[in-house]
Amino acid sequence: MTEHVGDLLPEYVLDLLDEEERRQVEDHLSSCADCSSRAAETEDTAGKLPLALRPIDPPPALRSRVMAAAAQTSEHPSRAAVQTPPPPIQLRPRPRSWTGPRVMALVAAAAVILFVVGVSLGRELQRPKTSAMASYRQLVGTSVLHGDRIRSFPTGSVGAHVALAVSPHGASSLIVGPTRPAGAQRVYQLWFIHGRRPPVSAGIFLGGSVAHRMSLARSVSGFQTAAVTVEPGPRGSRQPTTKPILATSVAHL
Amino acid sequence: MSLHVPVRSPSPCHLLIPYSEGSPLARDWSDDQRLIGEFQQGNEAALESVYDRYATLAYTLARTILADSQAAEDVVQEAFLSAWRNSERFDPARSSLRSWLMTIVRRRCFDRLRGMSVRPQLDPEADVAEGAGSSDVWREVEDALTAQHVRSALAQLPIEQRQTIEFAYYGGLSQTEIAERMQVPLGTVKGRIRIGFDKLRGLLANLELDALG
Numbered sequence: 189m190t191e192h193v194g195d196l197l198p199e200y201v202l203d204l205l206d207e208e209e210r211r212q213v214e215d216h217l218s219s220c221a222d223c224s225s226r227a228a229e230t231e232d233t234a235g236k237l238p239l240a241l242r243p244i245d246p247p248p249a250l251r252s253r254v255m256a257a258a259a260q261t262s263e264h265p266s267r268a269a270v271q272t273p274p275p276p277i278q279l280r281p282r283p284r285s286w287t288g289p290r291v292m293a294l295v296a297a298a299a300v301i302l303f304v305v306g307v308s309l310g311r312e313l314q315r316p317k318t319s320a321m322a323s324y325r326q327l328v329g330t331s332v333l334h335g336d337r338i339r340s341f342p343t344g345s346v347g348a349h350v351a352l353a354v355s356p357h358g359a360s361s362l363i364v365g366p367t368r369p370a371g372a373q374r375v376y377q378l379w380f381i382h383g384r385r386p387p388v389s390a391g392i393f394l395g396g397s398v399a400h401r402m403s404l405a406r407s408v409s410g411f412q413t414a415a416v417t418v419e420p421g422p423r424g425s426r427q428p429t430t431k432p433i434l435a436t437s438v439a440h441l
Numbered sequence: 442m443s444l445h446v447p448v449r450s451p452s453p454c455h456l457l458i459p460y461s462e463g464s465p466l467a468r469d470w471s472d473d474q475r476l477i478g479e480f481q482q483g484n485e486a487a488l489e490s491v492y493d494r495y496a497t498l499a500y501t502l503a504r505t506i507l508a509d510s511q512a513a514e515d516v517v518q519e520a521f522l523s524a525w526r527n528s529e530r531f532d533p534a535r536s537s538l539r540s541w542l543m544t545i546v547r548r549r550c551f552d553r554l555r556g557m558s559v560r561p562q563l564d565p566e567a568d569v570a571e572g573a574g575s576s577d578v579w580r581e582v583e584d585a586l587t588a589q590h591v592r593s594a595l596a597q598l599p600i601e602q603r604q605t606i607e608f609a610y611y612g613g614l615s616q617t618e619i620a621e622r623m624q625v626p627l628g629t630v631k632g633r634i635r636i637g638f639d640k641l642r643g644l645l646a647n648l649e650l651d652a653l654g
Contacts, residue, residue, distance in 0.1 A: 235540025
């Protein structure tokens with residue numbers, strides 16, 4: 189057995205050793221029960237250090253994002269429970285009043301604004317033919333020009349392009365870009381969540397390749413989180429029956 | 442391991458981490474062993490429980506190191522998913538679940554800082570939000586006692602030992618960088634870390650934190 193490594197353990201658990209020293213310590217730990225036990229104690233000591241910090245709660249949406257990502261990678265995804273579907277909340281298509289030559293000027297202006305919010309329009313604007321993605325960005329851009337506040341969902345593994353928009357008057361809309369279809373007999377269902385209270389359904393929508401904008405019958409105001417699940421179609425569920433595939437914070441929207 | 446974090450101006454007498462006098466972070470519960478078993482079997486509900494127990498601690502640590510709420514969220518998400526996907530690597534005989542998770546969070550923070558060529562920020566007071574929420578009064582009392590013990594143990598260390606450990610743990614500095622910043626020989630840094638950690642280990646051993654969870 190090599191020489192005991194007790195003196196090196198604090199540096200070991202703090203990642204302060206170089207590769208050679210680390211390898212020597214790990215070689216020894218694999219064959220020395222005493223040092224291995226002491227290494228466990230030392231590692232535990234390090235792990236207790238942040239207990240003394242002033243705690244900062246993570247945003248509630250982070251939990252949804254972690255669980256959504258886990259559900260997508262788990263080999264044992266949760267299975268949906270069948271519930272009595274509620275009456276659907278109607279999502280009314282919103283007339284598009286921004287058409288014709290004016291669109292190009294607005295889109296150009298929107299590109300500047302969207303750059304600020306992290307959305308790049310550059311390549312899309314150069315395309316002679318409007319794609320579904322460009323239409324989506326155009327919808328978002330015109331919404332910004334209307335003075336709406338925008339919160340985009342992360343695209344997630346379903347490749348969704350979905351954004352919430354809140355008008356200066358407080359009306360909430362959902363802008364849906366190209367999104368993988370929810371599947372046979374399935375719909376996407378939008379939920380608003382406040383703390384640990386049960387999620388509130390805000391409407392259902394279908395995926396697809398056509399960008400569109402829908403007015404929500406329920407305002408996002410007062411909620412902390414918005415999430416999207418896949419639910420049985422065509423009417424959705426009373427409460428979520430699957431893990432969220434998309435989630436975002438709406439606390440300050 | 443050298444993390445090549447840029448050295449800030451030396452301030453040997455500056456206390457880096459102002460610890461909380463308020464709500465603590467301890468999140469250890471008595472059914473950890475059962476939870477670990479389910480976590481390692483790929484139970485999503487177990488991941489949810491692990492997140493609920495340790496997310497505040499993980500986020501606090503990430504915010505302390507990164508001083509950036511969005512980056513801290515990313516790191517915490519990556520850390521929990523990494524732990525989830527690699528749960529078979531966790532050895533309960535070698536460390537607690539909390540220590541294992543905090544090691545993952547800490548390393549990912551420094552990986553991120555290295556990738557961004559950004560120095561760690563060591564001013565957790567600057568951006569502190571609300572305290573940890575808990576609806577369990579008894580757990581709040583238990584947590585308060587645990588955190589109080591940890592802070593008490595840290596306070597019993599000579600300031601130079603405590604500060605050296607903080608530079609290494611929260612700042613991700615190499616021992617050479619710590620020596621430069623504190624303007625002391627490298628051997629002094631090594632000694633402070635070893636002696637300081639031994640004292641901490643002895644002080645905390647009596648707390649039986651793991652017996653609480």
